Amino acid sequence: MDQIDVIVAGGGVAGLMAAMAFAHRGQSVLCVDPVPPVTERDAEGSDLRSTAFLMPAVEMMREVGLWDRLAPEAAELAVMRLCDSGGEINEIRESADFVATEIGQDLFGWNVPNYVLRREMTAHAEAMEGLELRLGTGVANVLPRTGHALVSLDDGSRWRCDLLVGADGRNSLVREALGIDVRTVRYGQKAVVFAVGHDLPHQGISTELHRTGGPFTLVPLPDDPEGGHRSAVVWMETGPKAAALMEMDAETFAAEATARSCHVLGPLTLESPRRVWPIVSQEAQELTGPHTALIAEAAHVMPPIGAQGLNTSFADIRALIEAAGRHALGSDEMLEDYAKARRADIALRERGVELLNRAAMTDVQALRDLRRQGLRVLAGLGPVKQVAMRTGMGL
Structure with missing residues (x-):
């Protein structure tokens, strides 16, 4: 049986970040995942999503030397624009700009295509001293003991570690092995995810439009080499509507997306395949x-609103690393310190995103009008608006 300080189950973005963070502080780390990451541009049809990193997460990546690899292919996020288009006519009737400089920040963060993220994170992790990656190898069994955790992998190897980090997703084997239950809320929604080209520059503005079914969000991507403008789109809709959107031909779908966007970036052209993801x-x-x-989606899953999902996961990693700096690795004291630091924040963000999603879903006109009034009030209350921005960024 082999001995190591930390085993990270899960080689997605959060798992790789956790592995790099522990290796950076001098621990020996093994990171495993049964599925190798999508790392090539020509395979982007397998994962069309991009990830918006708020500045606290960017700082974590800088600390481990990763950010310089990502910066050349990242798009800045300077403004978060919320729009209500819930009137009888599909047009913007209220909007509010949340500007990073209003809270003393140059930017809210950066948006990175996921295939770039996985490619560069994998390359950086492979080069780190004290970190071993076994992508294509998964956890087969977990047996917690008093002084350590025993982890069996599906390649037949057996390991003893001081700390096991479960970053293995919403269907976490590690969480199941611990017998931990989950609270699940299903909204009857799906997210259609794709990339678009457009005539007008996005100017670093992420635009979230609320009508019915859920938000329609345009997130800046880097311009293409020939000078065209691009954005990633997450279009949340009821299940039947999402299914209908997926059945449309590309031209019809692009016209529907342009109409749903209220033409804020001009006509949209579809530049990627479409994929659909359930919202829970x-x-x-x-x-x-x-x-x-447990960290990331093994601990919490939330709808893709306000860039909260993965940034909450990075806050998990920060808290876990800080707890490891105060207590013996994997000790009861360290783990309780971590849990205490994260419980309230996770619950707050889960409930907040759930509330925002339900407000965005409504097709009741009176509630849509109330949503518009709430946006107007928030936009006009400077101190409250600043608190909302700081809270959203995790400052």
Whole structure:
């Protein structure tokens, strides 16, 4: 049996970041995942999403030396624009700009295509001293003990570690092995995810439009080499509507997307295949077990609103690293410190995103009008608006 300080189950963005963070502080780390990451541009049809990183997450990537690899292919996020288009006519009737400089920040963060993110994170992790990646190898069994955790991998190897980090997604094997239940909320929604080209520059503005069914969000992507402007889109809709959108031919779909966007960037052209993702909220009832911590989607899943999902995951990693700096690695004290630091924040963000999603879904005109009034009030209350921005960024 092999001995190591930390095993990270899950080689997605959060798992790789956790592995790099522990290796950066001098721990020996093994990171495993049964599925190798999508790292090539010509394979982007397998993962069309991009990830918006708020500045606290960017700072974490700078600390481990990763950010310089990502910066050349990232698009800045300077303004978060919320729009209500919930009138009888599909047009913007209220909008509010949340500007990073209003809270003393140059930017809210950066948006990075996921295939770039996985490619560069994998390359950087492979080069880090003390970190071993086994992508294509998964966890087969977990047995927590008093002094350590025993982890069996599906390649037949067996390991003993001081700390097991469960970053293995919403269907976490690690969480299941610990017997931890989850609270799940299903909204009857799906997200249609794709990339578009457009005539007008996005100017670093992420635009979220609310009508019915859920938000329609345009997130800046880097311009293409020939000078065209591009954005990633997350279009949340009811299940039947999402299914209908997926059945449309490309030209019809692009016209529907342009109309839903209220033409804020001009005509949209589809520049990628479409993929559809179910929308749920999920929250683990416990964040820890013996010598084990849950992070990211093993601990919490939330709808893709306000860039909260993965940035909440990075806050998990920060809290776990800080707890490891105060207590023995994998000890009860360390894990309780971590759980105490994260419980309230995760619950707050889960409930907040759930509330925003339900407000965005409504097709009741009176509630849509109320949503418009709420946006107007928020836009006019400077101190409240600043608190909302700081809270959203995790400052």
